[in-house]
Amino acid sequence: MDRRRFNSLTLGAASTALGAAMSLPARAQGNAARALVLGMTLEPPGLDPTAGAAAAIGEVVLYNVLEPLTRIAEDGTARPMLALSWRVSPDQRTWTFVLRPNVRFHNGAAFDAAAVRFSFERAGAADSVNKDRRVFENFAAIATPDPMTVVLTLKVPEPALPELLGQSTAVIVEPKSAAGNAQSPVGTGPYRVAQWQRGASLTLAAWPGFRDAAAIRIPRAQFRFIGEPAAQVAALLAGDVDVFPRVAAARALSQFKAQPGRFQVISASSRAKTILAINHQRAPLGDVRVRRAIAMAIDRKAVIQASADGYGVPIGSFVTPDTPGYVDCTAINAYDPAAAKALLAQAGATGLRLSLKLPPVPYARQGGELIAAQLAAVGIAVRIENIEWAQWLSSVYGNKAYDLTLISHVEPYDFGNFARPGYYWGYRSTAFNALYERMLASADPAQRARLFADAQRLVAQDAVAAFLYQPQWITVARAGLKGLWTRTPLFVNDLSALSWT
Helix, strand or coil, rough: CCCCCCCCCHHHHCCCCCCCHCCCCCCHHHCCCCCCCECCCCCCCCCCCCCCCHHHHHHHHEEECEECCEEEEECCCCEECEEEEEEEEECCCEEEEEEECCCCCCCCCCCCCHHHHHHHHHHHCCCCCCCCCHHHHHHEEEEECCCCEEEEECCCCCCCHHHHHCCHHHCCCHHHHHHHHHCCCCCCEEEEEEEEEECCCCEEEEEECCHHHHHHCEHHHEEEEEECCCHHHHHHHHCCCCCCCCCCCHHHHHHHCCCCCEEEEEEEEEEEEEEEEEEECCCCCCCCHHHHHHHCCCHHHHHHHHHHCCCEEECCCCCCCCCCCCCCCCCCCCCHHHHHHHHHCCCCCCCCCEEECCCCCCCHHHHHHHHHHHHHCCCCCCEEECHHHHHHHHHHHHCCCCCCCEEEEEECCCHHHHHHCCCCCCCCHHHHHHHHHHHHCCCCCHHHHHHHHHHHHHHCCCCCCCCEEEEEEEEEEEEEEEEECCCCCCCCHHHHHCCCC
């Protein structure tokens, strides 16, 4: 879930007492053990990705502090991490994972099959707040025949299980310390939290006890939280930040591209979906005609320009063009203001007045103004409410206290949210649930692909949301930083892959 807590942060306030190595610009340090300063738009509300919906949590801790069984590679496939290998039965219901030996948690406890079983049972428990709880509820049994083997028996087949287990919600936690992970996460990763200066920065330091400590080339990394686009650009140009993944700098790219000796600019595709979410539980938004009218009132291309400075691809459902099995649904509920007005009249919803809650990220604030104007053009009066990220999480995502909201969903494997009871959209469809369950129950790839295509079309026809665009993320970094992704299958900043030249 993409979330953006606004931070009116000055560059001076972002500095922390990290010693001379961190206070000096990177260009003034030697390359052999150079620290890294990485910019982020939002500060995570906590550091336990199994207990919070904010994607910023995983941006800091995933693969760095906390590790899952698998690692998602740049191409979106699963690679070994805490699991050395895995195999699946022909019916795709039994998965056997062989674990990596001689791994320890930061507190000295041994990593083994019991820790995996604890983590997965915790994630799938009835009181779990894990946003991907459905993945773990699908485990009919978790067997540990020996300390280095885990056998998962699934209720329904899941061919993408290795990829699902590479996300931040599937990290393996140390049982005795799990309750404190929101503040002091204990993992098996190459870094530990060294300092968290709330509102400004968070610092990770390389852990000497890591199983492959000699391979870690970034000894220390500071994440600076800079919400304002102008401040993000200024921090990069001043050399105060070495790399800013997903920076809001599209309007200033010429300044960076003109200095190839200093900067590298990467435009990456993503699995993110920017949508205008609609609360179906608020009248008259439960009427599909009203939702279709809202979707048809919005010019996606104009929104991409206003919201993302042109760095986006239109979508018509909750799947991006580079996702396997994608179906182009942009012709469903295409931009048609006249048809939108007619649908509102049919639904008896003329003179409709709605609120639009906007989280603090630049894309929402920039795009929200245009969307409000486009809805006004078909007779829907929209009152914009700018809110902080914590408010968005509590009031919109938690309490469903909203009519409309503009948000990016950044998880790559979240299509099942449409079948999730109590999700913040309030979408309830027996037709979708039946179709999705049939897809999950099928072990035939061709049949699953057909059902997935049907499900995408149904979500579009039901206008569950106004599906807007797939963001194209921009990363600006120093020219000497190597290992940056050119594709973004999920939000992660894998420090172990980075190095200086």
